[in-house]
Amino acid sequence: LEQVVAALGLQHVEIGTAAVIERVDRTRAKTVEDAQAAYGGAVSLMREIDRLLQVNRHVSTTRVKGVVRSLVDNVLGNRYAMLQLTGLRNYDEYTFYHSANVAILSLALGSMVTTDYRFLSSLGVGALLHDIGKLSVDLDILNKPGALSPDEWANVRLHPVHGAEMVSLLPGVDKSAVVTILEHHMRFDATGYPSRTPPRRQHLASRIVAVADSYDAMTSRRSYSAARVQDEAMAMLAKSGGNSLDPALVRLFVRLMGVYPPRSVVRLTAGEIGIVLEPSPSDPLRPVVRVIAAPSGDFMEPVDIDLMQAPEVKIRGCIDPQLLNIDVDAYI
Ligand SMILES: [Fe+2]
Structure with a gap:
């Protein structure tokens, strides 16, 4: 050991138990079919979570982590096939498709910051489940064409807190995924909701999800707003850098997607x-x-x-x- 330490010029050595944190499937290049299967898996998981919540049951953490592992592997192995899928939508199942889109966009952006598998896994869980608290909000409120009443708006604004509570009950979920769900509507300029006193900076994963969430929401058709075309959404995102969104992450997002993103x-x-x-x-x-x-x-x-x-x-x-x-x- 002394010889190895000397040869490598190491300053110190830590001794502990080795553990496999995540199994990484990098043995083969991902195909378009793999990307479609990963995307479809994410949408069906959201559908299943919604069904389970209606009967007061929780989804298994192993199932969530399996879906996220497949998303991470595909984003790392075939980024553009995944980005070409994001933007698929279904008006009636908006939250399910939006969750899959935000997870993929967040992982693609996150992978430009780091390829650390553990970080990406918990980023993927937080991003996929970021709106889980909305599944218990009445669809009539979420799809209301006009302005929400103060009570309805107060109800919607609770979804990050409810979602974080729900996911904190799942055993084995990383705390940073819970924090991401709680913070995804907090803004870079320390406004947003839920409010926090004293103001503190969002976690990196929350700032990544906020960029992905804004882009996917802007390019979606909702009952209360038309979908924006992609170059318009990218221009609006660029304007939000430094206000609601982290400007460094917005710049990285433009580098990732271009001014005319895939599918435009x-x-x-x-x-x-x-x-x-x-x-x-x-x-x-x-x-x-x-x-x-x-x-x-x-x-x-x-x-x-x-x-x-x-x-x-x-x-x-x-x-x-x-x-x-x-x-x-x-x-x-
Ligand atoms: Fe949300």
């Missing part, structure tokens, strides 16, 4: 329509785009263009796929 339907300079597949690592304005319609508006055999290799082509902006009746999933 975009119009190119000559008038063609395309779907963004993945951002460029060096220029947020020049992603890889799958062109699906000619300038005439006629749909064509899809062609992939890497805008980094085609300087003459530019993106004019995102468009709402519903306006043109485009089923994004049919093309990616």
Whole structure:
């Protein structure tokens, strides 16, 4: 041991019991099918939790950790396949899909900060369950088209506290996941809810989930607001940096997603329509785009263009796929 210590130039050695914290499946590259299975697993878990809560039962921690492990493995092994799935929605099951989207976006952003598996696992649990407290709020309130009454609003604002309480009862869940659920509506500028005195900074995982949550909420259609197109949401997010959101994390999020994130339907300079597949690592304005319609508006055999290799082509902006009746999933 002395020779090894001397050879490595170590300053000190700690002796203790070795333990396997998480089993990491990095033995094979993840495929698109793996990504779809991980996403589907997350949505069904949320459905199952909702069903169990209605009969006053809790989900097993092992089941939650299994789903999160698969999300982490897929985000680390096939980030862009996962990001192309985030943005799937179902109006009637909004919270289930929103939870899966926020978990994937949080893990992708978190993996740009660190690839520490333990951190990512508890970030994934906190992100997936961040709105679990909403499952007990009346759907008529959550989907109310107009403004909420003061009582209704007070009820909704309790969901981080209720969610943190619920998850703290699950044995074996990391405390930082509970903290993330509690803090996800606290803001970077120390406002938000629940209020805290004296003001203190949110946990890193809570700040990551807040960015992911804002982006997914802005790009979703709700009973009280229309969905924003992705480039508009990214611009609003950039404005929130330093106010509600951590500016360093917002900058990382733009680097992760680009100005035109995966799944965006975009119009190119000559008038063609395309779907963004993945951002460029060096220029947020020049992603890889799958062109699906000619300038005439006629749909064509899809062609992939890497805008980094085609300087003459530019993106004019995102468009709402519903306006043109485009089923994004049919093309990616
Ligand atoms: Fe929430």
